[in-house]
Amino acid sequence: MREMGLRLDVFLLALTILWAPALSDLVLSKVDRRIDLTSQIARITSTLKVENAGSGLVSEVLLAFPESQAKHLAHLTATPNEGKGKVKGSGISYPVQLVHAKDMPPSLTFYSVSLPKELGEGDSFTFDVLAVFTHALKPFPEKITQADIQLLVFQDSAHYLSPYAVKVQTLSVKLPDARIESYTRIENTKNIGSEIKYGPYENLPPYSYSPIVVHFESNQPFAVAEELVREIEISHWGNIQVTEHYKLVHGGAQSKGEFSRLDYQARPHVRGASAIKRLVATLPPRAHSVYYRDEIGNVSTSNLWSDFKKTELEIEPRYPMFGGWRTAFTIGYGLPLHEFLFESDGKRFINISFGCPINEVVIDTLIVKVVLPEGSRDISVSAPFPLKQWQEKKFSHLDLFGRPVVALEKTNAVPEHNQKFQVYYKFNSLAMLWEPLMLIFGIFFLFVTGIVYMHVDMSISKSSASYLAKLQWDEVQAAIQQIRNIITRCLVIHDKVEASLRDLSRTGDIQACKAARKAADGLLKELSKEMKPLLAFLHSSQQAAHLLPKVEELVVKVKDLEERLMVKHSTIVDCYEKKYGGREIENRVASQVQKITALRQEVDDLLEFIDEI
């Protein structure tokens, strides 16, 4: 390792001589670098003070990374320097882009930062650069047993590698643990607790490089998701369903030898210090219906806490994960629609976090699929970093044509990519009615099938005796039902006549009572006319022979009832015209009333009998 660093050094020294004069307008008057190695992700924050020593205007600053680092670079941002106070969240960042210049050393990768203002002669400007590297920490030794601690190696340069001359610079390396196996000692090296300090170094020429190697203990879990597929499904009925499929591997030192569950249970912090015991996912607030399962089924070792700022889900894999071990699981949760879906200028958009909710996980391939409701049009994506993008279709509940899916892919994702992104689309609110309409038509189809089945004559032999008998019986039934209907209407008219009598006793309006009687007479006449052909049919039909006496009895009773009612009516009206007293009237109609009540009872009994046919 050291040999390789030395070779690179010699090579770069040669480059220094060749290319040094090319970019000498700018000078870095002060560089402070802080390397944070407390997790599996290496974060290098550099504070650069740039000074224009030349005469022309300069608006771009080049950042150089050796090839060994550039391939692990996951995230690079330049932000304004906020001093020691470090108020995060100003949200401003300067554009950074990859540049390929011909007159640059080919073994270096350059990024160019566009400054907010051009620097004139003698002007200076200070800004921060955050570079995040994944897989930059190598386990050494590469294989350990259950009882061993995990040691990691990190390589960088003590001198800031830059195409510009650097006047003053310092470097500090922050480690997770005070235990350091070894580190490169050069001039001005100090070790305070878990921090190693290099520098200050003064007046170094461009492309100076002094390799350092830090070998230290770290039992941080190396949770690496080889693939994470997040599916965000929007339902305009009030929910955003997020489903995340993880393929997780412990990316630290490989486990060798046997695994003893007994040892692990007895002393988990010694026998299995570097194992992944639990993962904590920070979900948005008001997340509901949270679940955690793998291919076998529900994994019940999980905990959930929630407050108004976040929902915390702690999950434990089925087994403690040692180096190189894998697991695959799924977590899912629902989010309230109105907190993530918005409308602006006739377009709807979802504004939701891109990355993985689990803390400090490196994701090799992150695929985010946004499933839009059926009928969405004009889909466009706005994301804070470049993504590979394609479209799919997904068939889910109650779909006809499939839902449009926007798939976004990012390789080498780190927690810094947990930024909001937006998917814009157009949607007509009426299209929401598709789902209930489909259900309604489905059920209506069943009813129509029932109606058709009851109406269609499905007998095979249309001339058999039993079939003909059935047809006749149907007709008899229909006739009896009609007669029954007519009688019901007659009884309703009787009730009206009675009601008119009650009105008469209350108001004394003889004319109105007479009019009601007249109307009732007309209606009853019509009804009896309607009844005649039906009775004639029953007479002619053989099937009705056994029912006929009952029906005829009913008809006669109803007729009798009608006559008596009319007699009662005439008597009462007559009495009113002659201005008899109430007692007198009651005496005159008493016998009729008795008979009417008895008849009514008999008619009701007969109707009940007919209903039971």
Added chain:
Amino acid sequence: MAPKPIASPVAVTWYPTLAVVMLAIGLIFTASFFIYEATISRKSRSLAKELITGTVASVFLGFGSLFLLLASGVYV
């Protein structure tokens, strides 16, 4: 224009109540439909009445089952 949050047309908390009420009404109409089919003889049955009862029942059952799906967490 500032972005305006979009909420569901019916408050999510109403879904269980709506499901129960609409399914109950729908089932009552279904019951009356089948009672009508079974009791009234073929000759005197009215197609219009059958279709109207069937339509009303399917509208209530359709919305009722949609709200039942939503209330049970199957967001369609």
